[in-house]
């Protein structure tokens with residue numbers, strides 16, 4: 001595994017690979033790797049000749065200073081985990097000045113209604129920051145395929161749109177959510193939870209599963225109300241939003257229309273740590 005920290009060295013290396021006609025898969029991450037990330041990397045290694053993993057904690061997508069400051073990092077552990085997967089993997093871990101040579105600022109993207117809902121509504125500017133860093137990373141690496149998790153489902157839709165509006169020549173591949181034993185979606189932020197809260201947070205997935213069951217017989221509004229009541233009696237978990245939305249447009253579902261694909265989305269604070277999850281309903 002080679003580690004690159006500058007754009008120039010990294011792109012020279014990739015040009016060599018492309019000259020040999022090798023297919024390149026990319027997995028952009030913010031590090032503190034866990035099995036969720038590693039599943040993306042393993043899939044990329046199966047489907048491509050070489051894999052580039054990027055680790056960059058992108059300042060422009062954080063709308064909360066403390067969240068950025070406390071974001072976990074463990075470079076040695078990350079490198080060890082990646083080395084254990086495959087010899088096909090290289091790591092791009094740029095400094096901020098490499099990604100933002102003209103100053104740390106998000107671009108402006110026409111993301112439409114996708115960015116006004118849920119994560120976009122509660123984290124203003126977040127998706128502009130995501131689009132900025134993902135466009136930059138994809139333009140540097142020019143992979144054939146790029147892998148993203150459905151854990152951040154709204155982000156996945158935004159990135160598909162980004163690729164479309166910017167004409168990026170890359171196949172965007174969405175991968176299923178990887179969970180801990182109690183159903184909690186794996187996340188780098190889980191490391192900040194106490195053992196007790198990690199256990200308690202199992203409710204997030206359990207409530208999504210129940211919502212899925214109820215969705216067969218109750219209206220979207222009734223399901224939303226049912227979930228809201230569930231959290232009212234759990235003081236450790238603060239429900240920020242629970243939404244049922246069209247899986248393609250993210251328009252909130254008012255009447256259950258079984259011919260359209262619907263998804264439930266949730267964001268919960270556990271002792272100030274923000275956790276998100278989602279599930280396909282039909």
Ligand code: AMP
Nearest residue numbers: 029030031036148149151152177178186
């Ligand atoms: P992050 O490091 O949180 O920016 O995540 C990097 C990539 O890994 C994103 O595409 C995430 O959606 C994906 N990812 C993070 N957690 C999971 C998970 N539990 N299951 C599947 N993909 C995940």
